Amino acid sequence: MAGFHTVNRKRQMLEDVIKTYLINEKQVDPAKFDIPDLQVSALQLDSLDMVEMLFEVEDRCGFRLPDPMRYLTMSFADMVADIEAAVHAHGNGDLPDWVATKPET
Amino acid sequence: MRKVVITGMGAFSPLGIDRHSTFANALSGRSAVEPAPAEIAQWLPHVLVAPAAADPEPLLDRKYAGVDRATQFALLATHEAATEAGLAGPPPDSRRFGVFAGIGFGGAQTVDGLYARFYKTLYDPGSQHRDPTVLHPLSVPRMMANAPAALISMRYGLHGPSNTYSIACASSAVAVGEAYRAIRHGYLDAALVLGTEAMLTPGSLMAWNALRVMAKPDPVTVARSCRPFAADRTGFVLGEGAAAMVVESEARASARGATIFAEVCGYGCSSDADHLTAPSAAEQVNAMRQALDEAQLLPAQVQYMNAHGTATETGDVVETQSIRTVFGPAADRLAVSSTKSMHGHLIGASGILEFALSVMAMNSGSLPPTANLENPDPRCDLDFVPLTARHECDIGAVMSNSFAFGGSNAVLIARRFAS
Numbered sequence: 001m002a003g004f005h006t007v008n009r010k011r012q013m014l015e016d017v018i019k020t021y022l023i024n025e026k027q028v029d030p031a032k033f034d035i036p037d038l039q040v041s042a043l044q045l046d047s048l049d050m051v052e053m054l055f056e057v058e059d060r061c062g063f064r065l066p067d068p069m070r071y072l073t074m075s076f077a078d079m080v081a082d083i084e085a086a087v088h089a090h091g092n093g094d095l096p097d098w099v100a101t102k103p104e105t
Numbered sequence: 106m107r108k109v110v111i112t113g114m115g116a117f118s119p120l121g122i123d124r125h126s127t128f129a130n131a132l133s134g135r136s137a138v139e140p141a142p143a144e145i146a147q148w149l150p151h152v153l154v155a156p157a158a159a160d161p162e163p164l165l166d167r168k169y170a171g172v173d174r175a176t177q178f179a180l181l182a183t184h185e186a187a188t189e190a191g192l193a194g195p196p197p198d199s200r201r202f203g204v205f206a207g208i209g210f211g212g213a214q215t216v217d218g219l220y221a222r223f224y225k226t227l228y229d230p231g232s233q234h235r236d237p238t239v240l241h242p243l244s245v246p247r248m249m250a251n252a253p254a255a256l257i258s259m260r261y262g263l264h265g266p267s268n269t270y271s272i273a274c275a276s277s278a279v280a281v282g283e284a285y286r287a288i289r290h291g292y293l294d295a296a297l298v299l300g301t302e303a304m305l306t307p308g309s310l311m312a313w314n315a316l317r318v319m320a321k322p323d324p325v326t327v328a329r330s331c332r333p334f335a336a337d338r339t340g341f342v343l344g345e346g347a348a349a350m351v352v353e354s355e356a357r358a359s360a361r362g363a364t365i366f367a368e369v370c371g372y373g374c375s376s377d378a379d380h381l382t383a384p385s386a387a388e389q390v391n392a393m394r395q396a397l398d399e400a401q402l403l404p405a406q407v408q409y410m411n412a413h414g415t416a417t418e419t420g421d422v423v424e425t426q427s428i429r430t431v432f433g434p435a436a437d438r439l440a441v442s443s444t445k446s447m448h449g450h451l452i453g454a455s456g457i458l459e460f461a462l463s464v465m466a467m468n469s470g471s472l473p474p475t476a477n478l479e480n481p482d483p484r485c486d487l488d489f490v491p492l493t494a495r496h497e498c499d500i501g502a503v504m505s506n507s508f509a510f511g512g513s514n515a516v517l518i519a520r521r522f523a524s
Binding site: 048054055059064 | 168226234235239241243
C-alpha cells in the first residue's frame with residue numbers, strides 16, 4: 001500500500017497538471033488558484049475547454065473520464081478530488097506514476 | 106461589374122518560406138524534390154517528396170501548436186499576404202470581407218497521427234493499461250477540411266463567408282475564382298484567399314503510390330526526377346505548403362491607397378464528366394475560353410501561362426493539345442512553364458501558388474522555367490521555357506491552369522492593373 005506522503009505527492013502532481021494546463025493553454029490567471037473554494041465555473045471554461053482540460057489527465061492515464069460537464073457545478077478542489085478518485089479506481093487503488101508524464105504521440 | 110485587384114500575396118512552399126524566396130528559387134531552377142523521410146522510405150523506398158522549406162510550427166504562436174500542419178502552412182502564407190495588404194486585425198468592413206480556402210485532403214496529418222497513435226497504443230506491450238480510443242478532443246476540428254478557413258477568419262476577425270473548396274488539384278484556383286466572382290458581382294468587397302496542403306504522411310503517400318502516378322527517382326540526380334513535358338517523364342512528386350492572396354474591389358483598394366499588384370480579370374471552370382483521372386481536352390478548352398471571354402482578351406494578349414503540367418504522359422499531351430486549340434497561331438508565341446518541376450504538386454495549394462508565381466512573373470518580366478526539360482516530348486511542342494528562366498519579358502497578362510482528378514478544370518487570368 002502506498003504511503004501517505006506518496007499519495008499526497010501524486011495528488012499534488014495531478015492538481016499541478018490541471019493548473020499548469022489552464023494557466024499556459026487557457027490563459028487562466030494563476031492568482032485564481034489562491035481563491036479559497038474556487039469554483040470551476042469561475043474559470044470561465046466552455047465545453048470544449050473542459051474536454052481539452054480533462055484530456056490532459058486522460059492522455060496520461062490512458063482512460064476516459066465520464067461526463068465532463070458535471071464538473072461545472074463543483075469547486076476546483078472537489079473536481080481534483082473527483083478526478084483523483086477516478087484515476088485511483090482505474091489504477092486499482094493507487095495513483096500511478098505515469099500521471100506525471102505524457103505518453104509519446 | 107467591378108474590377109478585382111490583388112493587394113497582397115504570400116507563400117510558404119517547398120521553394121521558400123515566403124513568396125519572394127519561392128519566386129527567386131523558381132527562377133533559379135532549383136528543385137526541392139528529395140527522397141521521402143525514413144518513416145515512409147522504409148515501406149516505399151522509391152517515393153519522392155517536395156517538403157516545405159521549413160517546419161511551420163516553430164514559426165507560429167504556441168496557440169497554434171497541435172493544429173493540423175495544413176492549417177499551420179495556411180496561417181503563415183496568409184500572414185504574409187495580409188501584412189502586405191495592411192490587414193492585421195478586424196477591418197471596419199469585416200462583414201464585407203470573406204475567406205476563401207482551397208484544400209484537397211483536409212487534416213491528413215491529424216488523421217494519420219490518430220491512426221498511428223491508436224495502433225501504437227493497441228500493440229505496444231508497455232501500453233496494455235491504456236485505452237487506445239482515448240484521443241485528443243480536438244481531433245475533429247483539427248482534421249475538418251474547413252479548419253484553415255475557420256482559424257483564419259478568427260485570426261483576422263473576418264465576418265464575411267468563410268468557404269472551403271475541395272476540388273483536388275483545382276481547389277485553390279477555384280477559391281480564387283469564386284472570391285473574384287463574389288467581389289466582381291458585389292457580394293463582397295474583399296477576401297483573403299488561400300490554398301494549402303500537407304499530406305506527405307505515410308498513409309496518403311501509400312495511397313498515392315498505389316495510383317502509380319508518382320515520379321521515379323532520377324538515377325543520377327534525385328532533384329531532377331520531375332520532368333513535365335519531357336519524353337523521359339515518369340510522373341509527379343507530391344509537395345506541401347500554402348499560398349495566399351488578398352483580393353479586393355478596385356474601389357476599396359484605391360480608397361485606402363493600397364499597392365495593387367495585378368487585376369484578376371478572368372475565371373473559367375468546367376467539368377469533364379467523363380473519367381475519374383484522365384483529362385479531357387474539350388473541357389480544358391472550355392475553361393480557358395471562358396476565362397479569356399470574361400477578361401475580354403484575345404489569346405495573343407496572354408504572354409505567359411503557368412501550365413497544370415504534372416508530368417504524367419496523358420496530362421501533358423492533352424494540356425498541350427488544349428492550349429494549341431485555344432491559342433491557335435498565338436500558341437507559338439506563348440511562353441508556358443510548369444513550376445511543378447521544382448516545387449512538386451501541392452494539390453489543394455497548387456492553383457493559387459502557381460497563380461501567384463504567374464503574377465510575380467508578369468510584374469518582374471522574369472519567367473520561371475520548366476526545370477529538367479532536357480528531352481522534350483515531340484507531342485508537347487510549345488515554348489515551355491526549358492531549363493532556365495527568361496528575363497526582360499514584356500508580359501501584359503498571364504493565365505494559370507489547374508486541372509483536377511475528378512475532371513474539374515479551373516483557369517485564372519490576371520493582367521497588369523490600369524486604373
